[in-house]
Amino acid sequence: MGRHGARLRWVVALVSATVAVLATIDHARQREREHAASPDAVTVTVEAMLPAADQVADLTAAYGWRNGSAITGDPDNQSVLLRLNWTGPSQPGTYQVILLDNRLTPARVLPPVGGRDTDGSVGANWADSYEKLAERYDWLAGLVTRPESSDSLRTPDNLGAVGTSATAGGSLVALFRMGPGAAPLTDPSDLLVAFCHVDFSGTPRWAKPVPVPAPS
16 A cells, blocks of 8 residues: 555656646747737838829839839828838738827828738728727727718728738838828828737737837
8 A cells, every 4th residue: 555655646746747837838838829919029110201292103113012103192182101011920810000190189090092012902991890999099099080981881081091911021011191181291200100910800909009210
């Protein structure tokens, strides 16, 4: 009985140690998954340009936008051209890029025209679910302001995002308009990019603020 009891205690201790190790490994893997799914795991760089109306076509084409020469500027609606690059783990779903005029409170969403990523041209879009981000982030309070919208069956006039696949690393060129009647923008650093992860179900997972640097 003494040997049997000692052996039993040894087996129990071995099993307990194994369970503890497996639990530690599982916890570490869970933390890795949570980190990979967080905005901290993605590094985003951005550059914004303010082309004159007669420069928009040439500039979009120069930055690799196929048929970019067909995209014209509007003398009465100032254009903003963004170039973004990101690195980090791939995510299920898409990244949605929202551009904000940070001179206003709450920051105002700039209507997008469209964009181009590594796979081709991408259009502007909007979903009501994006407005849930305003409940989580004070700096996105303007995502629920729609006084200028006139047609609920299309992208609201004063809201919009440009989407791209949430790949492990990528780039995006996107064109936005300041909107009719907006105060002229002279300093790109007055803009703020909301870089948002939206899963395959259309649910926003997180939003990352990316300040736009001033021209060097």
